[in-house]
Amino acid sequence: MRYKFYREHKYVSAALNKLERLIAKTDFRSYQETSSVKTEWQEVSHMLHEHAKYEEERLHPLLEKKGSKAHLHAHEDHESFDDTFRLIDDLLEAINNESSPEKKVEKGYQLYLTYRKFVGENLLHLHEEETSILPELQKHYTDSELRMVEEPTYKAMTPNQLTSMLNGLFPHMNASDKEAFLDDIQRAAPGKFEKLTSFL
Numbered sequence: 001m002r003y004k005f006y007r008e009h010k011y012v013s014a015a016l017n018k019l020e021r022l023i024a025k026t027d028f029r030s031y032q033e034t035s036s037v038k039t040e041w042q043e044v045s046h047m048l049h050e051h052a053k054y055e056e057e058r059l060h061p062l063l064e065k066k067g068s069k070a071h072l073h074a075h076e077d078h079e080s081f082d083d084t085f086r087l088i089d090d091l092l093e094a095i096n097n098e099s100s101p102e103k104k105v106e107k108g109y110q111l112y113l114t115y116r117k118f119v120g121e122n123l124l125h126l127h128e129e130e131t132s133i134l135p136e137l138q139k140h141y142t143d144s145e146l147r148m149v150e151e152p153t154y155k156a157m158t159p160n161q162l163t164s165m166l167n168g169l170f171p172h173m174n175a176s177d178k179e180a181f182l183d184d185i186q187r188a189a190p191g192k193f194e195k196l197t198s199f200l
Contacts, residue, residue: 003143005059005134007180009126010172012051016119019044023115028108029101037111038092045085052078055129058149063136070136077125084118147184154188159195166199 019040026033056078060071091111098104137146154162162185170178178199186193 002138003146004180005137005146005149006126006130007173007177008051008169009130010177011169012048013123013126014172015044015047016122020116020119023108023112026108028095028104028111031096034092034095034104034108038096041088041092045088048081049085052081059133059137062141062149063133066140068136068140070133074125074129074133077121077128081118081122081125084114084121087114088118147187150184151188154185154192157189157192159192162189162192162196163198166196170199 019037022040023037026037028034056075060075063069063071088111091107091114095104095107095111098107157165166181169181173181182193182196182199185196
């Protein structure tokens with residue numbers, strides 16, 4: 001089995017779906033409930049921004065070096081998603097600034113539609129990365145070369161950071177995914193791996 005990136009997409013998808021369910025149930029006339037959505041959105045959007053940054057800085061350059069253009073559409077998606085993030089931020093701000101309860105509800109509905117559309121677009125984006133970009137990376141690089149992409153990250157992370165990462169990811173993954181993460185960490189930072197006893 002070839003070396004894989006994008007296993008964390010299972011976590012990404014779960015986080016987006018969880019927020020979609022929260023937005024669907026929110027009474028936007030309530031400042032407290034709207035604030036809860038805003039807090040969750042800030043965490044999700046930050047995670048998505050960092051995830052896209054990682055792909056742009058670590059994975060896409062590998063394809064550029066080989067003259068491949070398989071990543072260009074995904075790059076365009078990242079830029080488009082930035083615009084959507086700003087729209088969602090604006091809608092949340094507009095809801096908080098609105099004095100009419102009825103208009104708060106209507107703006108909340110527009111927020112829900114906007115976010116739900118984004119979730120659908122993001123699912124297609126994740127699918128493209130795993131079915132187009134990943135095979136292209138595997139075509140141009142050996143497993144050993146691909147594995148080295150992750151090594152600097154694991155070497156730089158503390159045991160506590162590694163533990164926090166795995167606590168977030170593992171509830172959404174199968175045994176094979178978990179084994180792959182643990183194997184990468186053990187190869188990159190064997191001393192830190194010994195401290196991850198709760199995941200063994």
